[in-house]
Amino acid sequence: MKSNPAKKRSSGVSRRDFLRRTAAVAAGAYVGPMIVPASALGLGQTVAPSNRIVMGCIGVGSQGTGNLEGFLEKKDFQFVSVCDVDRGHRENAMSIINGTYGNKDCKGYNDFREMLERTDLDGVSIAVPDHWHSIPAIAAANKKLDIYAEKPLSLTIVEGRAMVEAVHRNGVVWQTGSWQRSRDNFLHACELVRSGRIGRVHTVKVGLPTGSPIEMQPVMPIPEGFDYNFWLGPAPEAPYTEKRCHWNFRWILDYSGGQLTDWAAHHCDIANWGMGTEASGPVEVEGAGVFPRDGLWNAATDYEFNATFPKGVSPVSPDGFVMNVSNKNEMGARFEGEDGWIYVTRGDQSSGPGDLIASEIGEKDVRLYRSDDHAQNFIDCVRSRKETVAPIAAAHHAIVIAHLGNIAMQLGRKVRWDPEKEEFTDDPQASRMLARAMRGDWHI
Amino acid sequence: MKQFTSLALAIALAGCAHVATKPVATEPTAPELKAIATYVHGQGREPLTVVEDMVREAAKGADAGAGLSVELSTLLTGNANFDCKQFVCRMLAKIGTEANVPSISPLLYDEATADIARFALQPIPGDAVDKALIKALRSGPAEARVGIVNSLGMRGSRAAKSDLAKLAGSVDPKVAEAARAALAKIG
CATH class of the missing domain: 3.30.360.10 (Dihydrodipicolinate Reductase; domain 2)
Structure with missing residues (x-):
């Protein structure tokens, strides 16, 4: 189910790199403002495990767990790790993930920095208190991970500007949880x-x-x-x-x-x-x-x-x-x-x-920009490398x-x-x- | 990066208007300030709110609160509780000047109070703040070093560049990483 970090290292080309390169080729033929949903291409329910977007969660309290449960309905994702400083939240989210996949593969972390050291992640979902928004988001962007993150973007204006620059500098896909844009x-x-x-x-x-x-x-x-x-x-x-x-x-x-x-x-x-x-x-x-x-x-x-x-x-x-x-x-x-x-x-x-x-x-x-499914829009943009409906x-x-x-x-x-x-x-x-x-x- | 640079410029320019002096008062005279010396978390916050009101109004005055800041800073050198000193540092972050640096900077040398000192000092304009932070970086407790590096970076302190460049090669990965990040902000 999970990608194999050792295999990825030996090949020298990560699946994330592969996704980006194929997206760049596809972009050459791209016409019009619409991003074709993966689901419309028949990908939604039949995504091969090797082509899934490997994700970790940072913050799985009420909002983070709600987001996670929505994401788990999408077969494009494969959640492999969860980070939360509250053991109860962490273990609950791990149980949800493992129950969904019918295995015990999800790994829990107290420290997001340890989770970000994993080499198999394509992206992260961040849902932490506002005073914690900037630090893990910038760290994830610097690790070239695509990011779905909760609003409001920042605690301060300077932190928000630093987040924008980190996301743009690293060329990662970002979607804010401002889901009204997808209504x-x-x-x-x-x-x-x-x-x-x-x-x-x-x-x-x-x-x-x-x-x-x-x-x-x-x-x-x-x-x-x-x-x-x-x-x-x-x-x-x-x-x-x-x-x-x-x-x-x-x-x-x-x-x-x-x-x-x-x-x-x-x-x-x-x-x-x-x-x-x-x-x-x-x-x-x-x-x-x-x-x-x-x-x-x-x-x-x-x-x-x-x-x-x-x-x-x-x-x-x-x-x-x-x-x-x-x-x-x-x-x-x-x-x-x-x-x-x-x-x-x-x-x-x-x-x-x-x-x-x-x-x-x-x-x-x-x-x-038209999106009728916020989570699917994130998935589609991770694959196409286009900007999401809710950019940073x-x-x-x-x-x-x-x-x-x-x-x-x-x-x-x-x-x-x-x-x-x-x-x-x-x-x-x-x-x-x-x-x-x-x-x-x-x-x- | 633009934001860090502009903030640093504002701090530097504002610093030109001030001359560092030692605080003259030895204890607060205002009863509202005396009342918070024994404040601890969990008590009613109303006495703190009264002082916040004073700070907000003083900030609108001709001296932008500098006079009140001197009186506030006397609570840092006396026997006030930690929680009171933490609150005072928050207020000095709003209206403090270089004149408060001699009262605040000793807190940098105690691991327990170094953070609250930085909370006060980081936004205060002026070279005296940079000098105090750099001095503490060189001779203060090792546990406070990364925080001081971070504050110097956020201030865009060009005076700290040589110290930070040395620390960027530190064997302590936390110090080295923080120093590199600070240098990137300073540019």
Whole structure:
């Protein structure tokens, strides 16, 4: 079932190299924007073991295990290893993998660096807390592994930029877990906006969830089998308490940007997709947030900020536009133009005036990247070496908006931003918040 | 790489506006600061939030919080708890200046406090910070060395290049790898 590392070394050509070379040949005959799904070529259910994409998982908590279970439905993958600093999570994921394949081949690791030393991996699936996103992703990219990784892309702007550069420098395939891009209603809404159906867009309202406070938690003994020091990793020293870890990391600013960054990676990403601003960013950000004054969790519970995009960055907003991001807006993205509005969220969409959301995209309209299966798109791109529907640069530009919002709200004032240089303009204090020092020996 | 370079330039330019001086206060005078000296994790965070408010408002002032930073840094030289010192270092990361370096840098020489010192120093502009980090790199505890190398790299510290070049050949693979990564960031 697994590829044979010894055989690979003796041949001097890895299966990964082979996949890339054959993809390059195929690319010569490639025409049009569509990537032909492997499933459409009859590959989905009949992939020879030697042609499977050999994968490892880094992080198999609730999200990582959910991703894994979805991936295991794809016969193109062969999962051979699992890494998690929580033994319970690790052993559960190993059991799922071994149960799927009917063997005991999956190997578990506590330290992702040891797993990345394997020579048989083609790619990794990363689903770890946000403060751990950059380090294993950059390490995997430097090992020339293709990467499926959870959103939000980064904890800081500097970490995100380093991740983008590592992925591009190494030429690896990257897909962010911003799976809304693989849902037809989001694609359709964005294509309508990009095709000018609502005229010049002046405002995009992005609605995200409200955060939560919690009372201060007592210091607790570290559970057996949980490598808490490794879980903290680059984050500041802090004593263990249950509500700090696993799913709850997202409420604490040492490990995340709160609901703001968690969901901006979805809906700000869709806003950028619709506006065609995936490679640019705002020049001013200003807003206010309510940060819990006591208790363990300190990410903003209520928040609202405006990100001002300048002239010329959006093809449907020549004069510039404002992206209003708040938990007070309706969940999703609402595009408001001179001739109407379009709203899209999970499982729903609407428009006005009339039912223009129901109109079809014509031959002369703008067509965006079409994917109807996020995992399959990753598989197809690993084989074709094409860019996925959710590339790392788009994820970076989406989450930069949220990072800027958090910085402006924490400073309590407007910040000005140069999206080309990715620098604050004449703002040394905000510039201090571009990156964070990392604990111990960890670095990007 | 562009980001590291620009951050380093900002740090260097900002550093030109400051002259390193020793802190004058020996203990905080503000009751809000005195109140956090015994803070430990697990206690209510409200007293810390009050200080965070002070820092945010001070940062908007004419001196960008430099005055408050001097008073805050006295908590690093006294008998305040580790958790208090860690918090103070977080605040100094926001408003600290070269004037705080003499209070922060001794923490680099204790393995237990070297990280929190770096959390404060890494974003503070100015040559005095680079000098303090380089000095600790040469004579501080071996356990803190990789972290200091990483912070120098993130700062884009050109003054550290010769030290880092030597460490890139270290027999300690962690030190060597960190030094190479830091040099790549500095360019």
